Amino acid sequence: MDGFLQQLRRHWAERFGSGPRHLVVAVSGGLDSMVLLHSLARLRRKFPWQLTVAHCHHGLRGIDADGDADWVRAQSEALGLPCIVEEVSVRAAAEASRESLEMAARRLRHAFLARSALSVGSADSMEVVLAHHAQDQAELILLRLLRGAGSEGLAGMKERSPSPADQRVSLLRPFLGFDRGTLEAFARSQGIGHREDASNRDLSIPRNRIRHQLIPDWMAHHSPALPRVLARIADIAAHESDYLREQAQRWRDSLHPEPWASLHVALQRAILRMELIEHGRNAEFETVERLRRARCGSVVDKHSVDPAVASRAPANLLNRAGLSETVAVAFRGVRGQRVLPEGSLFRWKRLKRPLPFGHGWEQLDATTVPETATLRHRRPGDRFQRLGQSNTARLQNLFINQHVAAAERDQRWVLDLGDGNLAWVEGFSVGERHRLTPSTAEILAIQIQRS
Numbered sequence: 001m002d003g004f005l006q007q008l009r010r011h012w013a014e015r016f017g018s019g020p021r022h023l024v025v026a027v028s029g030g031l032d033s034m035v036l037l038h039s040l041a042r043l044r045r046k047f048p049w050q051l052t053v054a055h056c057h058h059g060l061r062g063i064d065a066d067g068d069a070d071w072v073r074a075q076s077e078a079l080g081l082p083c084i085v086e087e088v089s090v091r092a093a094a095e096a097s098r099e100s101l102e103m104a105a106r107r108l109r110h111a112f113l114a115r116s117a118l119s120v121g122s123a124d125s126m127e128v129v130l131a132h133h134a135q136d137q138a139e140l141i142l143l144r145l146l147r148g149a150g151s152e153g154l155a156g157m158k159e160r161s162p163s164p165a166d167q168r169v170s171l172l173r174p175f176l177g178f179d180r181g182t183l184e185a186f187a188r189s190q191g192i193g194h195r196e197d198a199s200n201r202d203l204s205i206p207r208n209r210i211r212h213q214l215i216p217d218w219m220a221h222h223s224p225a226l227p228r229v230l231a232r233i234a235d236i237a238a239h240e241s242d243y244l245r246e247q248a249q250r251w252r253d254s255l256h257p258e259p260w261a262s263l264h265v266a267l268q269r270a271i272l273r274m275e276l277i278e279h280g281r282n283a284e285f286e287t288v289e290r291l292r293r294a295r296c297g298s299v300v301d302k303h304s305v306d307p308a309v310a311s312r313a314p315a316n317l318l319n320r321a322g323l324s325e326t327v328a329v330a331f332r333g334v335r336g337q338r339v340l341p342e343g344s345l346f347r348w349k350r351l352k353r354p355l356p357f358g359h360g361w362e363q364l365d366a367t368t369v370p371e372t373a374t375l376r377h378r379r380p381g382d383r384f385q386r387l388g389q390s391n392t393a394r395l396q397n398l399f400i401n402q403h404v405a406a407a408e409r410d411q412r413w414v415l416d417l418g419d420g421n422l423a424w425v426e427g428f429s430v431g432e433r434h435r436l437t438p439s440t441a442e443i444l445a446i447q448i449q450r451s
Helices: 003-016 031-043 062-078 090-097 101-120 134-146 180-190 206-221 226-253 265-278 285-295 298-302 314-320 395-401
Strands: 021-026 049-057 083-087 127-129 160-162 170-172 326-330 335-339 345-351 362-365 372-377 413-416 422-425 443-449
Touching (some): 003 031, 021 031, 031 049, 134 226
Parallel strands (some): 021 049
Antiparallel strands (some): 160 170, 345 443, 372 413
C-alpha cells in the first residue's frame, strides 16, 4: 500500500475508529476531493465502509459546472460508487437573502450534503467526508486572525464537527493533518485526474488572495513551515477554548460562584460569550467587552442598578445593557416618550401633516400601527421589508450591505408589531407596508435620541 494511504489508514483508525459506516464523500471534481474519493475507495479494502459520492452543482459557471458534474458522475461510476448530483440556485438564493454568492453557496452546499447523509445513512452513522487539508486550515486561520477572532475562532476546523445545516450529521476531515503537496504527489503517482475551477484564481475573493499571494510569499521569504505553525496555533487555541468553556459552564452552574471581579478577564469573556450565544445575540469582541466592562461597574453605576441584583447571572446584565431587553410602547394620546434601558429616549407623536424631510423623525401611516407595540433588539431570523422593496430580506444581510459595524448591529432598536412584523429598524426608513400614501389621514412620527 502507498505510504500516503498507510498514513491515512492509521490516522483514520485513530481518529474515527475502524467500525462499519456509510460515508457520503463530498466531491467537487477538484484535485483535493478527487484524491479523497480515490483514497477512500482504496481503503474500502481495509474498512467495512459503504461510500456514496455527493456533488453540488452551484449553477454559477455554465458549461464548466456541467462538465464538473459529468466528470464526478463518470469517476464515481468507474469506481462502482453511487453518485448524488443536485443543482442548487445559488444566485437566486443570494439575491433573496442578500448574502454574498460565496456565503449562499456554502449554505446551500452544506444543506445538500446533510440531506444526502440523512437519505443514505443510519441513525448512528450520518457522516459527510470533506477534503479540507492543512493549507485550507492555514487560510481559514489567517482569515479569522485578520478579522480579529479570539481563541475560539483561531481553533479553525476540527477533524469532526456537526454540520451547520443539521446537527445530526457529522462532518469528517481526515486530510487536516496532510499538506496539499502530499495530495498532489499522490495524485501524480496514481494518475488521478481532476477539474480546475477558474473562480479559485479570482483574487477579488479574500481567501484566494491569502491562498495565492500571502501564504506563498511568506513561505518563500520567511518560513516554509507556515501551514504547520498555523495548525499548531489552531490546536493550542482549540484546547484553550475548550478549557475556558468548561470553566465558564462550571461557574454558571455553581450554587456559590466566585465573585465576578475575582474572575480572570478571559473567563469573564467566555461566560459572556456563552450568554450572548444562548440569547441568540452576536458575540463579537466589541459587544462582549462592552458587557464585561458594564458588569465590572461602569454601566451598573451609571444606571443605578443594584450590583447585588446582577451579581449572579450575566443574563441580567444583557437586559440592563439593552441587548436582550424588550420595551412595551403604547401609542395612546397625541404624543409620548420612553427612556430605553441603555439611556436613549424613544419619542413619538401623531400628526395630520407630514414633517419636512431631514427633521430626524421617521413617519408611518398611523392606521397600519396598532396601539401597542414592542421595541427590542434584533433576533436571529428577523426579516424587514425596506421602503420601496417588494420582498422582505434578512435583517443581518441588510446591516452587512449598509456596512453597519458588527458591534453596532446589536444596539439598533426595531419596532415589532407582533409575530416578528417589523415596522421600522433604527437607521433605516420605515417599512414598505407602513409608508405614507396620498390617502394617509394620520401620521405616527417616531425617533430615538441617543445620549
